[in-house]
Structure formats: C-alpha cells, structure tokens
Amino acid sequence: EAQVTQNPRYLITVTGKKLTVTCSQNMNHEYMSWYRQDPGLGLRQIYYSMNVEVTDKGDVPEGYKVSRKEKRNFPLILESPSPNQTSLYFCASSLAFLPQETQYFGPGTRLLVL
Amino acid sequence: AQSVSQHNHHVILSEAASLELGCNYSYGGTVNLFWYVQYPGQHLQLLLKYFSGDPLVKGIKGFEAEFIKSKFSFNLRKPSVQWSDTAEYFCAVNAPLLNTDKLIFGTGTRLQVFP
Numbered sequence: 001e002a003q004v005t006q007n008p009r010y011l012i013t014v015t016g017k018k019l020t021v022t023c024s025q026n027m028n029h030e031y032m033s034w035y036r037q038d039p040g041l042g043l044r045q046i047y048y049s050m051n052v053e054v055t056d057k058g059d060v061p062e063g064y065k066v067s068r069k070e071k072r073n074f075p076l077i078l079e080s081p082s083p084n085q086t087s088l089y090f091c092a093s094s095l096a097f098l099p100q101e102t103q104y105f106g107p108g109t110r111l112l113v114l
Numbered sequence: 115a116q117s118v119s120q121h122n123h124h125v126i127l128s129e130a131a132s133l134e135l136g137c138n139y140s141y142g143g144t145v146n147l148f149w150y151v152q153y154p155g156q157h158l159q160l161l162l163k164y165f166s167g168d169p170l171v172k173g174i175k176g177f178e179a180e181f182i183k184s185k186f187s188f189n190l191r192k193p194s195v196q197w198s199d200t201a202e203y204f205c206a207v208n209a210p211l212l213n214t215d216k217l218i219f220g221t222g223t224r225l226q227v228f229p
Binding site (some may be wrong): 031033035040041042043044045049050056058059090092097099100102103105106107108 | 120125146153157158159160163165204206208210215216217218219220221228
C-alpha cells in the first residue's frame with residue numbers, strides 16, 4: 001500500500017532533550033516536506049527536500065534540522081526542543097514538486113514539550 | 115510575500131445546506147491552487163486542485179471550486195453537505211514564479227455539519 005509513515009505518532013518530552021521524528025514513504029517520491037499545524041495558524045512548512053541530499057528551509061525552520069540521505073526517509077530532528085515546538089507535525093511527499101502531482105500526507109505526530 | 119486568507123474560521127451547517135468556503139490569496143501572478151480536507155483524527159487529503167484550464171474545478175465527494183483571477187479567489191463549494199463532511203478544510207497556494215517549491219496554506223476552516 002502506498003503510504004507515508006511517521007514515528008512516533010505521539011511523543012511527550014522535556015525541554016532540551018534531543019528527539020527525532022521519522023518519516024518514510026514507499027512511493028519513490030522525490031519531494032518530501034515537513035509541516036507543523038497549530039490552532040489558528042494552519043499548516044506552516046518547516047523544511048522541504050527536492051531530492052536526496054537537497055534540503056531547504058520553509059517558513060518556520062528555527063529549532064529544527066532535517067536530513068535526506070536516502071530517497072525514502074526524511075527525518076525531522078529537534079536538537080533542543082522547547083515548549084513552543086509543541087505541535088502537530090505532518091510529513092508529506094510527492095513524485096515531484098509540480099502542481100499536477102498530489103502531495104501525500106502522513107498520519108501526523110503529536111508532540112508535547114514540557 | 116504571498117499569503118492565503120480563509121476568513122471563515124468556523125462554519126456550522128445542517129445537512130443538505132449549501133456550502134461555500136472562502137479562500138483569497140495575495141499574489142497577482144501565476145498560481146496553482148489547492149483545497150485539502152482533514153477529517154477528525156486523520157491526515158490531510160487532496161480535495162481538488164487548479165493549475166490551468168477550466169477555472170471551475172470538480173473534486174472528490176461532490177466538491178467544486180472556482181478560480182476567479184480578478185478577485186484572487188478560489189472558493190470551495192458543495193450544493194448539499196452531509197454529516198460526513200464535518201472536517202477542517204485548508205486552502206493552499208503555490209506561486210511557481212515566486213517560490214517554486216513551496217505550498218502556502220491558509221489557517222483552515224472548521225466545518226461542522228449537524229444531522
């Protein structure tokens with residue numbers, strides 16, 4: 001089944017404790033992206049990747065890192081999480097970043113930073 | 115910088131009522147436009163998209179949207195809503211000549227449909 005998977009789905013952590021949220025897709029997609037969703041703010045893009053070893057900042061990259069060593073994986077790293085990073089995070093992928101290509105979203109990761 | 119506005123934050127309707135959700139964007143050049151839906155507890159799914167051709171776009175589940183360039187709008191419509199349409203709806207815009215690789219989302223409209 002074609003899908004985008006994220007792990008973990010739920011995470012509670014404390015300020016400053018490094019964490020990684022994994023994202024994997026099995027559709028051989030080139031484009032992958034991370035968003036955070038906050039009430040009243042909608043989805044905001046954190047980072048995106050056009051292909052392996054190619055990543056770029058989105059609108060809210062501060063406090064996050066990403067890597068794209070393999071086509072299928074695009075982990076989101078919080079080196080020193082802070083409470084303002086409490087949010088719902090979505091990973092998405094598409095064959096390429098073209099309007100005719102549909103973006104597929106993962107199920108989301110709900111993060112609480114204490 | 116481009117922006118996307120969804121002025122209806124929360125809409126409450128009865129089943130069979132007609133729906134129109136507003137979406138306005140700020141960029142005057144070429145745009146690609148999308149509507150996504152997020153059912154409770156689920157991830158986002160694409161409802162419909164416009165990138166060229168007929169400005170009236172038909173999507174899944176009876177939804178349609180009309181691109182009106184002069185009004186910078188891409189409103190979502192459905193003639194008769196169902197309880198199962200209860201969800202959050204997001205409009206999104208890509209301006210390929212401005213920032214080629216990004217989708218800008220609106221803040222979302224929460225739709226509640228009562229039987």
